[in-house]
Amino acid sequence: MTSLDAVTAWVGNYRQAWESNDPRHIAGLFAEDAAYFSEPYAKPWLGREAIVEQWLKIKDDPGTTTFAWHPVLVTEDLAIIEATTTYPDDTYSNLWMLRLDNSGQARQFTEWWMKHPRPEE
Incomplete structure (x- = not known):
């Protein structure tokens, strides 16, 4: 069940x-049979x-x-999150x-990431 x-x-x-790269912290995020898609x-x-x-x-x-985020959509089954990583x-x-x-563990996690263009110098 997903909630804000x-x-x-x-x-x-x-x-x-x-930030920690501690295997216990990472493992705690995911269900035993979770699927993590590093790209869609x-x-x-x-x-x-794994x-x-x-x-x-x-x-x-x-x-x-640095990382800033906000929810775009949260339903009982799905959350969509928009973020910026610098x-x-x-x-x-x-x-x-x-x-x-x-x-509260992820059953499925999919991330899209798009690199910002660098300003012309």
């Missing part, structure tokens, strides 16, 4: 996992263990990003589709 409170808690925990049409990372493993292969260093040299717009289970 559950989504807000999940995004906060996601950010904590992003990519082969998903299936299962909590998600943790793949996350750690492409992790960001702590303290290298790295030292690049900025990305993000769109997330999130499906939570009754315990």
